[in-house]
Amino acid sequence: MSTPRPLILADSHIPFLKGLLEAYAEVRYLDPTAINAAAVREADALLVRTRTHCNAALLEGSRVRCIATATIGYDHIDTAYCRQHGIAWSNAPGCNANSVVNYVASACQSVFGRLQGRCIGIIGAGQVGGRVARWAESQGMRVLLNDPPRAAREGVERFVSRQTLCREADIVTVHTPLDDSTRHLIDRRFLAECQPHALLINAARGPIADTEALLEAGQTLVIDCWENEPEISRALLARVRFGTPHIAGYSQDGKLRGTQQAVEAICRHFGWELPPMPVLPAFQGGPYDILADSEALKAHPEQFESLRNHYPVRRDFYQF
Numbered sequence: 434m435s436t437p438r439p440l441i442l443a444d445s446h447i448p449f450l451k452g453l454l455e456a457y458a459e460v461r462y463l464d465p466t467a468i469n470a471a472a473v474r475e476a477d478a479l480l481v482r483t484r485t486h487c488n489a490a491l492l493e494g495s496r497v498r499c500i501a502t503a504t505i506g507y508d509h510i511d512t513a514y515c516r517q518h519g520i521a522w523s524n525a526p527g528c529n530a531n532s533v534v535n536y537v538a539s540a541c542q543s544v545f546g547r548l549q550g551r552c553i554g555i556i557g558a559g560q561v562g563g564r565v566a567r568w569a570e571s572q573g574m575r576v577l578l579n580d581p582p583r584a585a586r587e588g589v590e591r592f593v594s595r596q597t598l599c600r601e602a603d604i605v606t607v608h609t610p611l612d613d614s615t616r617h618l619i620d621r622r623f624l625a626e627c628q629p630h631a632l633l634i635n636a637a638r639g640p641i642a643d644t645e646a647l648l649e650a651g652q653t654l655v656i657d658c659w660e661n662e663p664e665i666s667r668a669l670l671a672r673v674r675f676g677t678p679h680i681a682g683y684s685q686d687g688k689l690r691g692t693q694q695a696v697e698a699i700c701r702h703f704g705w706e707l708p709p710m711p712v713l714p715a716f717q718g719g720p721y722d723i724l725a726d727s728e729a730l731k732a733h734p735e736q737f738e739s740l741r742n743h744y745p746v747r748r749d750f751y752q753f
Contacts, residue, residue, distance in 0.1 A: 439477040441699065448689070453710070477497065478501070486511075487502075507524040526694075528690040531684070532686065533681045534561070539723040541634075544655075552576075552602045553574050562578070566578060580592055595623075605632070624652065632653045635656050648672060656675075678741045689710070
């Protein structure tokens with residue numbers, strides 16, 4: 434008897450995925466709202482995005498042994514549960530970092546225009562924050578970095594305290610993962626430490642910022658990641674300078690890299706040869722403009738998820 438083919442459940446909104454793994458496995462594409470305990474019970478692997486919470490409620494009693502998320506963030510995966518139950522998991526570090534830099538650049542330039550001589554404070558100097566720092570330096574900006582885990586490993590010389598960063602920065606942008614140490618990092622105390630004229634950007638994870646505190650903030654706000662997505666605070670949306678539906682990392686280039694890293698993880702797990710990946714066509718156009726995305730969400734906040742799932746083609750800024 435032939436060995437049955439593995440079953441992979443995949444989020445139907447992961448781009449460039451269809452046709453890549455069908456030579457090795459049965460692949461079922463589901464809307465993330467349909468990826469539930471009943472659906473995954475017979476699955477061997479999951480290919481997901483942040484909308485699928487991979488925890489005991491989803492995985493208990495299933496035969497899932499591999500989870501790959503096509504995203505940098507992985508707080509939607511209960512890694513402790515996976516470790517205890519022998520489930521391999523992977524994320525896609527750095528896949529959309531250039532796209533997020535593009536988003537931050539557009540926000541900063543739209544608010545301030547000329548950036549040379551301004552001070553930017555970057556909280557979280559990993560894949561994304563590090564690239565934001567290099568972009569900012571190329572613009573003649575003074576860069577302050579705050580990253581306690583890196584400071585503990587590498588020494589404090591390259592880093593400043595959060596208080597120093599908030600006190601001196603014209604722009605504060607956060608690029609940390611979401612965990613117990615960063616949940617509601619941006620709270621009333623944090624905002625009180627920031628300069629009143631500062632631009633504050635959250636293009637990391639929604640719960641890093643306390644919505645109630647942001648509603649009282651005097652700073653200029655640019656928010657891409659929100660608490661309680663997709664049911665975001667309409668009052669906060671009305672308050673922000675630019676508000677977008679969690680699409681900072683949604684360039685076609687970043688999406689392709691995220692899909693490729695997820696497919697690579699699945700192939701490593703099963704011992705399959707990596708299939709050829711799609712190649713994006715040459716693109717003629719212009720750099721990203723944050724205004725259109727903000728206007729679309731402000732006009733139809735009830736369409737948050739639809740605007741995200743049907744996001745138009747956008748390319749990384751290095752294409753130009």
